[in-house]
Each structure stands twice: as structure tokens, then as C-alpha cells.
Amino acid sequence: MKIGELARKAGCPVETIRYYEKKGLLQAPLRDIENNYRCYNNTHLEKLLFIRRCRSLDMTHEEIRALLLAINNRGKDCGPIDAIISAHLTHVQHRIKELLALETQLKELNGYCSSDRSVDECGIVQKLTADEENGDLPLTVPTDHLGGVH
Structure with missing residues (x-):
């Protein structure tokens, strides 16, 4: 999906997605070979929704980054x-x-x-x-x- 569709599904502006990518909270997507458009998938959407939920709890980017890192260490304790x-x-x-x-x-x-x-x-x-x-x-x-x- 393109960035506009991701933004619509996540209920946020396109600029927010670019900002989270720039800050390293959201992994940069692959780009389409033909037109160089960003190509997002459901994993991006899930992570973006997670970030937005954390922000709604007034969590800092550093707190969110730490949560994401802890989540990526699957199999270890919480x-x-x-x-x-x-x-x-x-x-x-x-x-x-x-x-x-x-x-x-x-x-x-x-x-x-x-x-x-x-x-x-x-x-x-x-x-x-x-x-x-x-x-x-x-x-x-x-x-x-x-x-x-x-």
C-alpha cells in the first residue's frame, strides 16, 4: 500500500508516518522499482497503530523505542x-x-x-x-x- 492509504488506515497525516520513519520508530518501507513510491504492508500498519496508541498514553519516543526493542526480543520475559x-x-x-x-x-x-x-x-x-x-x-x-x- 502507498503512504496515503497507510495514513488513512492509521488515521494520521502522511507527515506523521514520515516523521516516525525519520525518528527510527517505524521501519522505512521498500520502494517500488518503477516509480520509487514507498510500499507499505500490514506490518507497517500494525506498528504504526502501536506507536499511535503509545503516543495516546503520552509516552515519549524513547519509551516507545524501548518498548519496541523489548517486543522484538520475543521469547524473553516481559x-x-x-x-x-x-x-x-x-x-x-x-x-x-x-x-x-x-x-x-x-x-x-x-x-x-x-x-x-x-x-x-x-x-x-x-x-x-x-x-x-x-x-x-x-x-x-x-x-x-x-x-x-x-
């Missing part, structure tokens, strides 16, 4: 697969705690103003532009989240 999922779960649990803390900060910030004030009197702007020494909002930055990778 311990490495369980370890990858357990580590990802721990990351997600930590991220949930960070997001809950962020929600608390945003709710607090939202309470500093109402929309009937001018921008110069806006409590939100005052809190965001003031410093911590005056009792204003502390800067909270996630320490271990892989921004942009997930």
Missing part, C-alpha cells in the same frame, strides 16, 4: 516492558501532582481580580509582575517534566 510502563506511570503520577499544584496557583491568581477593573488596577497583573519578597506568587517550575517530548 519484565522490561513492565518496567517501562511502571516508570511511565510514576512520571504521570508526578505530573498530576504538579498539575494539581498549578491548578491551585491559578485559582489563587484568578481570585486577585475581577474583570471590572482597568489593566493598571488588575490584581493578576500586579501579582505576576511583583517579586516574592513582597509576598507575591512564588515562581514554580516543574523540575523533571520533559517539556515538548511528551
Whole structure:
């Protein structure tokens, strides 16, 4: 099948398929001798769907690559697969705690103003532009989240 048909069956853009090939998550297909078109098969579709399911679980490319490597070691135990999922779960649990803390900060910030004030009197702007020494909002930055990778 051609790349457009693979994309349609997998429910993703053609660019996504090319990207996964470039990143080494999806094996590059053979090319048609006559027209040099990529020729995909059902194995490509299965692997692409697997990758997309992993991405829907917010897994990184490295986590997916590690899962694929562990799956390719057929006949061995699934311990490495369980370890990858357990580590990802721990990351997600930590991220949930960070997001809950962020929600608390945003709710607090939202309470500093109402929309009937001018921008110069806006409590939100005052809190965001003031410093911590005056009792204003502390800067909270996630320490271990892989921004942009997930």
C-alpha cells in the first residue's frame, strides 16, 4: 500500500508516518522499482497503530523505542516492558501532582481580580509582575517534566 492509504488506515497525516520513519520508530518501507513510491504492508500498519496508541498514553519516543526493542526480543520475559510502563506511570503520577499544584496557583491568581477593573488596577497583573519578597506568587517550575517530548 502507498503512504496515503497507510495514513488513512492509521488515521494520521502522511507527515506523521514520515516523521516516525525519520525518528527510527517505524521501519522505512521498500520502494517500488518503477516509480520509487514507498510500499507499505500490514506490518507497517500494525506498528504504526502501536506507536499511535503509545503516543495516546503520552509516552515519549524513547519509551516507545524501548518498548519496541523489548517486543522484538520475543521469547524473553516481559519484565522490561513492565518496567517501562511502571516508570511511565510514576512520571504521570508526578505530573498530576504538579498539575494539581498549578491548578491551585491559578485559582489563587484568578481570585486577585475581577474583570471590572482597568489593566493598571488588575490584581493578576500586579501579582505576576511583583517579586516574592513582597509576598507575591512564588515562581514554580516543574523540575523533571520533559517539556515538548511528551
